[in-house]
Amino acid sequence: MRIFVAGAAGAIGRLMVPALVRAGHDVVGMTRSPGHVDTIRQLxxxxxxxxxxxxxxxxxxxxxxxxxxxIHQLTSxxxxxxxANSRIRIEGTxxxxxxxxxxxxxxxxAQSIAWAYEPGPSPATEEVPLDLDAPLPRQGTIQGVAALEEEVSRMPEPVILRYGKFYGPGTWFEQNEWMAEQVRLGQIPAQDGITSFVHVEDAARAAVLALDWPPGTVNIVDDEPASSREWLPVYADLLGAPAPTYEPGSxxxxxxxxxxxxxxxYGWQPIYPSWRSGFAESLK
Structure with missing residues (x-):
């Protein structure tokens, strides 16, 4: 296939483009930055x-x-x-x-997210509606996601990947990136809200496999939804950071x-079925 990747130099694109090429596809990689041209060519x-x-x-x-x-992997x-990210989802899409x-x-x-569902007592399937009645500031995120998915659905064969929270290379969860620094400073409390994660390698693999998937929406998350009471102490310990404080609520x-x-x-099998093994591998 001839494939046009928008966002080829991003955290997902850098892993996905070589996989597409290895599979025999002819790939055009788009970037808005001339500084990424050589990187895309090397991929x-x-x-x-x-x-x-x-x-x-x-x-x-x-x-x-x-x-x-x-393949739409554009973010900001x-x-x-x-x-800016909402603008990409709405106008850019x-x-x-x-x-x-x-x-x-x-x-x-197209890249969407798996934490835009309306509130409920258990992890969401794809049939759960988006949280269109959310108050501000969440409303801005939901409106952007809803607009993205509506625009992509104008295509004859749309596949919408609702990704979990990214971690791994090129994400906020790397050793010296935003999340790690906040945890080291004790700025992120452990709470009761549930998060589903996905390693960027697994996210990229899903996008490649989705070339053969039928139209529709698919959650791309690991096997272990968890509250930050569970995952945050593990992440902090791997960083050598202080244990987080606990604040009830979500x-x-x-x-x-x-x-x-x-x-x-669809046969997608994550390399990292749990954030437990994924965090340990990413933060070695």
Whole structure:
């Protein structure tokens, strides 16, 4: 297949692009930064520089590529700019879908999240509605996710991957990144809310496998949803950080998600089925 990867130099893209190339696909890797061109070329893809907010430029590159599939892995989270990330989900996704449709592309695989479900007592399946009635500030995130999924659903063959919280190389959970620093400073309390994680290697593998998946929405999370009372002390200990304090309570929608559909129906088997082994491996 000829595949256009938007966000080829990101944490997922850097792992996914070589896997696509090894599988025999012809990959065009898009980045908005000229500084990432050599990286994308070294990953085995043909690099293109384009801004997802520049409709004309984006359309030109997608039309030139004429891809069989577009993989949307665009985010803007390096500086924790959540407003910029919502803009990518809303405006950027619309532009990317418009360009893909104009190029005659049928399939799009897109990155969504598995913590946008409405509140409930147990981990969510894909059938649970998004939390569209959430109050601010969560409402901004939900609106961005809902817009992304609605836009991608205009494609003839949309596959929406609802990823758990990323950890591993290139994420906030690395040794010297934001989460690790906050934990070392004792700024993150252990609470009761449930999180589902996914290692970036497993996230990338899911996107590659999704080339053969039917249209629909799929949770890509590990096997062990857990409260931060469980995972945060383990993470802190691996960092050599102080044990976190405990504060009762949880944020809205912190219920985790189930990967039954991906595992049993689509054959996705995570390399890191639990954050326990994943954290230990990532923080060695």
């Amino acid at each position: 085995g893809a043909q690099p293109v520089v384009a801004d997802v907010f520049d409709r004309e430029q984006l359309e030109t590159e997608v039309l030139k590529a004429r891809p069989d599939c577009v 989270l390096g500086n924790r700019d959540f407003a 619309r532009n990317l879908v418009d360009a893909a449709l104009k190029a005659g592309t049928r399939k799009m695989i 944020a809205r929608g912190e219920r985790g998600a189930l990967n039954t559909k991906a595992r049993l129906h």
